Amino acid sequence: xxxxxxxxxxxxxxxxxxxxxxxxxxxxxxxxxxxxxxxxxxxxxxxxxxxxxxxxxxxxxxxxxxxxxxxxxxxxxxxxxxxxxxxxxxxxxxxxxxxxxxxxxxxxxxxxxxxxx
Numbered sequence: 037x038x039x040x041x042x043x044x045x046x047x048x049x050x051x052x053x054x055x056x057x058x059x060x061x062x063x064x065x066x067x068x069x070x071x072x073x074x075x076x077x078x079x080x081x082x083x084x085x086x087x088x089x090x091x092x093x094x095x096x097x098x099x100x101x102x103x104x105x106x107x108x109x110x111x112x113x114x115x116x117x118x119x120x121x122x123x124x125x126x127x128x129x130x131x132x133x134x135x136x137x138x139x140x141x142x143x144x145x146x147x148x149x150x151x152x153x
Contacts, residue, residue: 049104052082053111057119060112061146071116071150079109119147 060075083105086097123145 048085049083049107050111052079052085052104052108054115056082056108056112057115060150061116061119061148064148064150065146071148075112075116075150076109079112080105082108113150116147116150120149123147 056075056078059078060071063069063074063078064071083101086101086104089097092100
């Protein structure tokens, strides 16, 4: 557990990536924020954990901060994309549209496209 918050640990960005996905997914689905920028800001904030480790030189912490933050962001994008693929693959294809069935629209999904055009 001591190594978990060290700047050189690679488990920290992986766990932080999953946390970033949860936080970003919640903010995007509840408040309609843009997923790509929200995820980036959250990953940069969680990357600040590198500054706890005082045993590493400042210039190395800057490098670790950038690398860890981008790793966190990449993991978050991957988890979100995998969640979207699983969510959308389970939709029935042969059902008529919701308008024809007189069904209210579904609430916003947790996993969403973060890079909408």
